[in-house]
Amino acid sequence: MTESLRRHAPLLLSLAAGTALWEIAGRRASAAFLVPLSETLVRLWEIAASGQLWEQFVSSAALFLTGFALALAIGMPLGMLLARMRVLRVALEPYIMILYATPMVALIPFILSLMGFGFAPKALVVFLFAVFPVLYNTIEGARSIKPELIEVARSFRSSEWKLWCDVMVPYTLPFAMTGVRQAIGRGLVGMVAAEFFLSATGLGQLIMTAGQNFDTGGVFAAILVIGLIGVGLMRVGLMLEQRFARWRD
């Protein structure tokens, strides 16, 4: 008991210190700059009670999940296919690497002028942010499959379908999960970017309108919500990665 107290004391102390710091700084600073934690929570409660928070959350979640699911559905099979077809992989690798390193935000103005303000262009933005980490890591995993594994499967006259089910997919999954974790983080940035720069909807809109109204409490409340979602999803990503990491090596 005392041992666990000693272990967790620094954490509890630092959380208390952080909370106190925010509260005190918020009370001393001008309300336009910083709002104390207590007021932020009150503002958050108001937004939640009005039903606005839930509505915007659902809208954002639909956007994120659509883009993210597309990224998984295309990135993972394509990555494995490229790993299986050597020539194609060698041919496309440099272009995938370039796209992986390109800041996708820079494409938003093009998407805006080509596709307008609807749901589809925004889902496309989330997809573009999320797909390349998945694709890149899946290829990376699939290319590291030991040729012996495939040779053994072949010598036992395994069919292509069986080979995928029993060798390719299980071997690649842990690597793909690293990509999935990265894609979660990037997809969230893409979601907010789409909501900021295409049409204002969802949690992005919540922040934008609060900022435009100089409602600093509202800005903090919305950032707190998105921050918590980010932390929670990151946890999920890490758990997924660790869950599958046991297969690796």
Place this chain on the structure above:
Amino acid sequence: MASLDASLAKPIAKEAPRRRALGVSGVFLPRLLAGLAIVLVWEASVRAFLPAYVAKPSTVLLAIPKTVVDAAFLAATADTLGAVAQGLGIAVVIGTLVGLVIGRSPTADRMLRHYVNGFYAVPMIVILPLLSLWFGYTSATRLATIVYAAIFSIVVNVSDGARAVPREYMEVARSFRAQRLRGLFEIVLPAATPYFLAGIRLAAGRALIGAVVAEFFTAIGGLGYFILFMSRTFRHDEAFVGVALLAAFGVGVDVFVAWCTRRFLPWYRRDERSA
């Protein structure tokens, strides 16, 4: 000794024929063909389905000579890349110091880890409205966004690296009565260099995104704003030259860091993209 040599030679002998089978033409030709195919499909589909102002390879190529000597484009490029360099510099200095402390002090680790992980997980773009309330629609907002975007990946990576320093190194340092601070900068920091480089690589990519996003948001000029303005006024080709430059910068950092790792830390192998 002989058995050691044999075991060393084995994987190399196995690797060699596969490498040779690929060869230069085996890699180069498919890549060239794929590149041509991408360009052709892009060109054809834009011509067939999309309005004339949309960027396509032929017109982008024609726009390059005009754009790269354009004073506004050059000023915007210098503006953005200068801000990215400055922000990265700040993030590297502060991030490395904080990372070293977190990595080497269990108390600091327990106190700060949750904040670092928390801020790292917050999508950097959401703090833009807040930063623009604080700093106004000025280049200070952009700089702050870049620092925020970059710093946490450096802290996380440097602290991972500092934690992974072999215990023996520190014990040797202590037996020679090295001061703690010297141990930190002369043993821990060099030992953590591969992690540090991996952190820089991530940080540079994020810093670039931060700069572009801040320019979209505050419209203060720079390459991101150049892209936004050009595409709004239906000059997609010029805008695309800006995108290509950003991509080149992103790839350039990746290649440079990978080269540094291979050149200066040849003993080191790790999945550099893990964070």
